[in-house]
Amino acid sequence: MDAWTKFAESIFAINGLLMQAGESISRPIGQSSARWQILGGLGYGPKSVAQLARDMGHARQSVQRLANVLLKEGLLTYRDKPDDRRTVLLELSPAGQAVLSAIYQRQLQWSERVTSQLDPDQLAALATTLQDIARIVAEQTDELPTEAPKPAP
Amino acid sequence: MDAWTKFAESIFAINGLLMQAGESISRPIGQSSARWQILGGLGYGPKSVAQLARDMGHARQSVQRLANVLLKEGLLTYRDKPDDRRTVLLELSPAGQAVLSAIYQRQLQWSERVTSQLDPDQLAALATTLQDIARIVAEQTDELPTEAPKPAP
DNA sequence: TAGATATTGACAGCATACTGTCAATATGGA
DNA sequence: TCCATATTGACAGTATGCTGTCAATATCTA
Numbered sequence: 001m002d003a004w005t006k007f008a009e010s011i012f013a014i015n016g017l018l019m020q021a022g023e024s025i026s027r028p029i030g031q032s033s034a035r036w037q038i039l040g041g042l043g044y045g046p047k048s049v050a051q052l053a054r055d056m057g058h059a060r061q062s063v064q065r066l067a068n069v070l071l072k073e074g075l076l077t078y079r080d081k082p083d084d085r086r087t088v089l090l091e092l093s094p095a096g097q098a099v100l101s102a103i104y105q106r107q108l109q110w111s112e113r114v115t116s117q118l119d120p121d122q123l124a125a126l127a128t129t130l131q132d133i134a135r136i137v138a139e140q141t142d143e144l145p146t147e148a149p150k151p152a153p
Numbered sequence: 154m155d156a157w158t159k160f161a162e163s164i165f166a167i168n169g170l171l172m173q174a175g176e177s178i179s180r181p182i183g184q185s186s187a188r189w190q191i192l193g194g195l196g197y198g199p200k201s202v203a204q205l206a207r208d209m210g211h212a213r214q215s216v217q218r219l220a221n222v223l224l225k226e227g228l229l230t231y232r233d234k235p236d237d238r239r240t241v242l243l244e245l246s247p248a249g250q251a252v253l254s255a256i257y258q259r260q261l262q263w264s265e266r267v268t269s270q271l272d273p274d275q276l277a278a279l280a281t282t283l284q285d286i287a288r289i290v291a292e293q294t295d296e297l298p299t300e301a302p303k304p305a306p
Numbered sequence: 307t308a309g310a311t312a313t314t315g316a317c318a319g320c321a322t323a324c325t326g327t328c329a330a331t332a333t334g335g336a
Numbered sequence: 337t338c339c340a341t342a343t344t345g346a347c348a349g350t351a352t353g354c355t356g357t358c359a360a361t362a363t364c365t366a
Contacts, residue, residue, distance in 0.1 A: 003276040004268045008171055010283040015168035016210070017287055018161055021294040028299055034352060050314060057169070062353050064315065069351095086314045086361050106297070113293040115157045118286065123156040126282065130163040133271065134170055140266040141174040144259070146181055187322060203344060215323045217345065239331050239344045 025106045029099055038066055039075065039092065039100045046079060046089040075099055178259045182252055191219055192228065192245065192253045199232060199244040228252055 022033035031039070041052045053063040067090055070076045075096035081087040092100060115123075175186035184192070194205045206216040220243055223229045228249035234240040245253065268276075 002268075003273040003280065004264055004271070007276045007280040007283075010280040010287065011164065011168055011171060014283050014287045014290065015164055017290045017294065018164060021290060021297075024294055024297050024299075032351075048314075059354055060314080061316095061355080066352075068316095084314085084362070088315075110293060110297050111157055113296065114290055115155075117289050117293070118157070120156040123160045126279075127156065127160040127163040129279065130160075130167050134163065134167045136270050137167065137170045137174060137267055140263065140270070141170065141177055143266065144174075144177050144263050146177075185321075201344075211322095212324055213344080214325080214346095219322075221346095237332070237344085241345075 021110060025110055026103050029102045029106070031099060031103060034066055035070060035075075036100075036103055038063065038070060039096055039103070042076065042090055042092050042096070043100055046091040048081065048087045048089055050087075052090070070096070174263060178263055179256050182255045182259070184252060184256060187219055188223060188228075189253075189256055191216065191223060192249055192256070195229065195243055195245050195249070196253055199242040201234065201240045201242055203240075205243070223249070 019033060022036065026032055026036045037056055038052060041047065041055055047055070049064045049067050050060050052067070053060040056063065067076065071078060071090070074093055076090050077093045079089045079091060081089050172186060175189065179185055179189045190209055191205060194200060194208055200208070202217045202220050203213055205220070206213040209216065220229065224231060224243070227246055229243050230246045231241045231243055234242050
C-alpha cells in the first residue's frame with residue numbers, strides 16, 4: 001500500500017477513535033458528541049444558531065435542528081437579540097450548564113489519561129505538520145475538475 | 154489551547170478534507186464516498202454484506218441498506234453462495250465496474266497531485282506515529298468508566 | 307432613500323450511519 | 337445426533353448531517 005493511502009487510513013482510524021471517545025464521554029450523561037459540541041459552543045456566552053454553525057464548521061440547518069431539540073429538552077433557553085429582530089440568541093439553561101460540567105469532568109479524566117502517555121511537544125509538532133498537509137489537500141482538491149469523464153462506451 | 158486539543162482539531166480538519174475530497178471525486182460520477190467504499194470493496198471479488206461491513210468497519214445494517222440501493226440501481230448483482238443458504242454474494246455488474254473505474258481515474262489524478270507535494274517517507278513515518286497514538290487513545294477510552302456521576306442536586 | 311443583496315430561522319426532504327428485533331440457517335460441543 | 341449459540345439478511349426506527357426554498361429582516365450601494 002502506498003504511503004498516502006496508509007496515511008489517509010491512519011487519519012480515518014484515529015478520527016473514528018476520537019469520535020468514539022466523544023460518544024463514550026457524553027453518553028453516560030445522556031448526550032452525544034453533537035449535542036456536546038453545541039452545549040460547549042454556548043459555554044462562554046449566548047450565540048445565535050448561525051454563529052454557532054459557523055464556529056463549528058457545520059451547516060446552519062444541522063445546528064438548527066439539534067438546537068431545537070435541546071431547547072425542547074430544556075438544556076437551552078432563548079432570548080431575543082435586541083438589535084436584530086430576526087435573530088434568537090441561545091444560552092445554556094441551568095440544566096444545560098450542569099450537563100456540560102458533568103461532561104467536562106469526564107473529558108478531563110479521559111484527556112489526562114491520554115496525554116500522560118504522550119509528549120506535548122511532539123503532539124504540537126504533529127499538529128503543525130497535519131495542518132500543512134491539510135492546506136495542500138484543500139488546494140489540490142479545489143483544483144480537481146468537476147466534469148465527469150465520458151463513460152466508457 | 155493545549156497541544157492535545159490542537160492535535161485533535163487538526164485530525165478533525167484533515168479528516169473533513171479527506172471526506173470532502175472523496176465526495177468531490179465521486180460526485181461527478183453520480184456516486185458518493187459511501188457508495189464508492191462499497192463498490193471498491195467488491196473490486197477484487199464477490200463478498201457478502203456481512204463480510205463487506207466487517208472489512209469497512211461499519212455496522213452491518215448500514216452496508217445492507219446501501220447495497221440494496223446499489224442493487225436496485227444495477228451497479229451490483231447478487232449470486233447465491235453455494236455452501237450457505239442464508240448468504241447472498243454481491244458482485245460488481247458491468248455498469249458497476251465502469252463506475253468504479255471512472256472514480257478510480259479521478260482518484261488517481263487527485264492523489265498524484267497531492268503526493269507530488271509531499272515526501273513519501275515522511276508520510277509513512279507520520280502514519281506510523283498516528284497509529285501509535287491511535288492505540289493509546291483506544292486503550293484509554295476503553296478504561297473510561299461507563300457510569301454517570303450523580304447529577305449535582 | 308430606494309433597490310439589490312445577504313442573513314436568519316422555519317419547513318421539508320434526502321443521505322448516511324446506528325440500534326434492536328426476528329426468522330432462517332450454520333456451526334460447534336455435549 | 338441434538339441443542340445452544342452465532343451468523344445472515346429483512347424490517348423498523350433513531351440520530352446526525354446535508355441541501356433547497358421561503359418570508360422576514362438587515363445591510364450595503366448607487
